Amino acid sequence: xxxxxxxxxxxxxxxxxxxxxxxxxxxxxxxxxxxxxxxxxxxxxxxxxxxxxxxxxxxxxxxxxxxxxxxxxxxxxxxxxxxxxxxxxxxxxxxxxxxxxxxxxxxxxxxxxxxxxxxxxxxxxxxxxxxxxxxxxxxxxxxxxxxxxxxxxxxxxxxxxxxxxxxxxxxxxxxxxxxxxxxxxxxxxxxxxxxxxxxxxxxxxxxxxxxxxxxxxxxxxxxxxxxxxxxxxxxxxxxxxxxxxxxxxxxxxxxxxxxxxxxxxxxxxxxxxxxxxxxxxxxxxxxxxxxxxxxxxxxxxxxxxxxxxxxxxxxxxxxxxxxxxxxxxxxxxxxxxxxxxxxxxxxxxxxxxxxxxxxxxxxxxxxxxxxxxxxx
Amino acid sequence: xxxxxxxxxxxxxxxxxxxxxxxxxxxxxxxxxxxxxxxxxxxxxxxxxxxxxxxxxxxxxxxxxxxxxxxxxxxxxxxxxxxxxxxxxxxxxxxxxxxxxxxxxxxxxxxxxxxxxxxxxxxxxxxxxxxxxxxxxxxxxxxxxxxxxxxxxxxxxxxxxxxxxxxxxxxxxxxxxxxxxxxxxxxxxxxxxxxxxxxxxxxxxxxxxxxxxxxxxxxxxxxxxxxxxxxxxxxxxxxxxxxxxxxxxxxxxxxxxxxxxxxxxxxxxxxxxxxxx
Numbered sequence: 270x271x272x273x274x275x276x277x278x279x280x281x282x283x284x285x286x287x288x289x290x291x292x293x294x295x296x297x298x299x300x301x302x303x304x305x306x307x308x309x310x311x312x313x314x315x316x317x318x319x320x321x322x323x324x325x326x327x328x329x330x331x332x333x334x335x336x337x338x339x340x341x342x343x344x345x346x347x348x349x350x351x352x353x354x355x356x357x358x359x360x361x362x363x364x365x366x367x368x369x370x371x372x373x374x375x376x377x378x379x380x381x382x383x384x385x386x387x388x389x390x391x392x393x394x395x396x397x398x399x400x401x402x403x404x405x406x407x408x409x410x411x412x413x414x415x416x417x418x419x420x421x422x423x424x425x426x427x428x429x430x431x432x433x434x435x436x437x438x439x440x441x442x443x444x445x446x447x448x449x450x451x452x453x454x455x456x457x458x459x460x461x462x463x464x465x466x467x468x469x470x471x472x473x474x475x476x477x478x479x480x481x482x483x484x485x486x487x488x489x490x491x492x493x494x495x496x497x498x499x500x501x502x503x504x505x506x507x508x509x510x511x512x513x514x515x516x517x518x519x520x521x522x523x524x525x526x527x528x529x530x531x532x533x534x535x536x537x538x539x540x541x542x543x544x545x546x547x548x549x550x551x552x553x554x555x556x557x558x559x560x561x562x563x564x565x566x567x568x569x570x571x572x573x574x575x576x577x578x579x580x581x582x583x584x585x586x587x588x589x590x591x592x593x594x595x596x597x598x599x600x601x602x603x604x605x606x607x608x609x610x611x612x613x614x615x616x617x618x619x620x621x622x623x624x625x626x627x628x629x630x631x632x633x634x635x636x637x638x639x640x641x642x643x644x645x
Numbered sequence: 646x647x648x649x650x651x652x653x654x655x656x657x658x659x660x661x662x663x664x665x666x667x668x669x670x671x672x673x674x675x676x677x678x679x680x681x682x683x684x685x686x687x688x689x690x691x692x693x694x695x696x697x698x699x700x701x702x703x704x705x706x707x708x709x710x711x712x713x714x715x716x717x718x719x720x721x722x723x724x725x726x727x728x729x730x731x732x733x734x735x736x737x738x739x740x741x742x743x744x745x746x747x748x749x750x751x752x753x754x755x756x757x758x759x760x761x762x763x764x765x766x767x768x769x770x771x772x773x774x775x776x777x778x779x780x781x782x783x784x785x786x787x788x789x790x791x792x793x794x795x796x797x798x799x800x801x802x803x804x805x806x807x808x809x810x811x812x813x814x815x816x817x818x819x820x821x822x823x824x825x826x827x828x829x830x831x832x833x834x835x836x837x838x839x840x841x842x843x844x845x846x847x848x849x850x851x852x853x854x855x856x857x858x859x860x861x862x863x864x865x866x867x868x869x870x871x872x873x874x875x876x877x878x879x880x881x882x883x884x885x886x887x888x889x890x891x892x893x894x895x896x897x898x899x900x901x902x903x904x905x906x907x908x909x910x911x912x913x914x915x916x917x918x919x920x921x922x
Contacts, residue, residue, distance in 0.1 A: 271892060286801025293726075293727065293728055295723075295724060295727075296913065313911075314914040314915070315909065315911075315914055315915060317915065319727045319728065319908075319911075319913075321723065321724075321727055321907075323720065323723070323753075324749050324750060324752075324753035325749060327717065327720065327721075327750075328719075328720040328723070328750055328753070330720075331713065331714070331717045331720025331721045331750075332720050332721070332723050332724035332727070333724060334713075334721055334724065335693070335711070335720070335721035335723065335725040335726075336724035336725065336727060336728040337724075337728075338711065338721075338725065339691075339723075339724070339725040339728035339729045339732075340728060340729065341724075343724070343728075345655070357714055358714055358717065358720075361713065361714050366801070376804065386688035447828065464684060471778035474763070488691055488709040488711075488729070488732075489688060489689060489691070489709060489729055489732050490688075491688055493687055493688065493707055493708050493709055493710075494709070494710075494712070495655075495703070495704050495710045495711075495712070496711045496712065496714065497704070497711075498695075498713065498714055506658065506704060507704075519766065531657070626696065639658040
């Protein structure tokens with residue numbers, strides 16, 4: 270029997286992690302994500318998992334990567350300044366292709382910013398936070414139920430593609446309580462990393478000759494291999510100034526961007542006949558839905574494009590949306606970040622209008638409705 | 646018969662990257678002899694390092710080896726150990742890696758007393774980047790970022806580890822090799838966080854800037870400057886200047902180990918829940 274619970278977004282995240290088989294959490298306290306850690310510190314011992322509160326955010330991220338390499342399904346959760354601190358090790362997980370999930374509950378910034386206020390201003394950091402070219406999967410749930418669902422999906426994608434997955438949601442949904450259905454085990458498929466066959470004469474951890482995602486052996490299971498954050502050859506050992514560096518970095522990006530059909534997920538709300546479009550996610554998308562309903566009551570044809578996967582960016586779908594509507598409105602809790610990506614992929618087929626807010630309050634349906642009327 | 650290192654080496658990965666005169670190879674061999682003496686199963690061994698010359702060591706060893714980010718070896722090692730507490734985890738760092746950029750992780754790993762062995766290769770300098778001063782560069786010594794002589798006060802790595810709560814702390818040198826074999830063996834066997842500060846020489850970026858004409862001069866300096874703990878303790882106070890003790894400096898065999906404590910707690914939680922059910 271599935272369970273129905275009244276959960277806070279951060280608690281739903283922890284439940285999603287447990288559903289997906291998470292058995293390691295390494296974290297550090299930070300508002301507004303701390304409830305994920307608190308919940309798992311209580312629940313992981315019950316299922317034989319491990320929780321550790323590390324000395325800082327950097328250490329938390331390192332512990333998660335180490336645990337995953339040793340076979341665990343590992344999670345960390347953070348916000349704002351903590352997400353900044355995790356960036357170096359996040360890049361390490363990307364280049365070494367070690368699965369893990371990072372929750373970023375977005376609060377105001379830069380720096381300490383507004384710890385208790387909502388924000389959507391980490392969305393470009395999710396893509397570009399660590400140095401170098403790198404693949405990014407980032408999921409952006411907008412409801413408490415979706416935080417559960419998308420956390421499960423984050424683990425699955427992470428295991429399938431051997432890469433860290435970020436789940437980014439704003440403080441509003443993180444702290445909101447809503448009804449959550451937790452299905453029985455097995456209802457939502459749980460994906461585990463593909464391991465190499467037993468008994469290979471030589472295991473090459475980064476052998477890409479059979480596909481862009483090489484099978485991953487865990488430490489201590491018999492294949493003794495080397496892992497380094499230096500660019501490396503198929504055997505895991507460093508290479509310098511070698512053509513493979515270029516092709517391997519292309520592969521890392523291709524394994525994510527080339528699988529958009531599998532990774533991308535959007536909700537289209539009343540877009541069939543829309544003449545005005547809204548591109549929004551998280552709490553801003555919820556306000557947009559109210560504004561759309563109000564506008565439609567007045568006969569204005571508006572529809573919403575809501576990405577549940579922000580990275581890789583749904584380029585083709587947004588481009589098609591831009592072709593359909595005369596203007597896309599982009600409400601976001603930042604001074605204009607994701608609007609740049611919408612603008613880029615829209616290729617000047619429609620007008621682009623932003624609604625930006627960073628004073629610690631959400632964008633209201635009234636604000637969006639006013640903008641709809643302005644552009645109609 | 647000469648000791649056969651080959652079972653512990655990865656084929657085709659030598660020669661190592663270390664400069665002529667560097668003492669890291671001496672410590673490397675000592676570590677392999679210690680592992681052999683303990684009959685360490687290679688499948689059950691993880692070697693974890695940060696960034697720097699010492700951190701290249703794991704790559705040469707036929708084990709589960711992880712070369713992480715600068716200063717962060719112990720964070721990854723902690724995750725590995727928590728995920729597979731029954732496995733052997735050895736971390737290695739340089740003086741800068743362990744006590745500057747990784748200083749926070751170092752003291753907290755000591756505090757937790759998690760069952761990891763930490764080798765700190767103290768060569769008094771940032772070697773890989775060309776000789777910048779580290780937290781252990783002696784005051785007055787020249788470094789590429791201390792042209793006029795180092796003014797930065799030092800860490801005593803062993804004292805730092807003891808103060809932070811490690812249950813086994815020892816000091817060895819690349820000169821006193823049979824003693825180092827014994828120290829490393831005892832450190833690896835110890836249940837809890839064991840730190841071994843291993844005194845090393847970097848002739849290329851430290852020695853030649855600081856009046857050590859030859860690489861061997863630095864080994865002779867080790868010979869003169871470090872003496873067994875018992876002998877050191879017998880020295881009159883006015884003779885200890887410039888000298889440091891060698892060997893096991895601190896050992897608490899009864900200190901509670903982190904994973905044991907944590908998983909005993911979680912087993913208790915599950916037993917209690919089953920009792921209720």
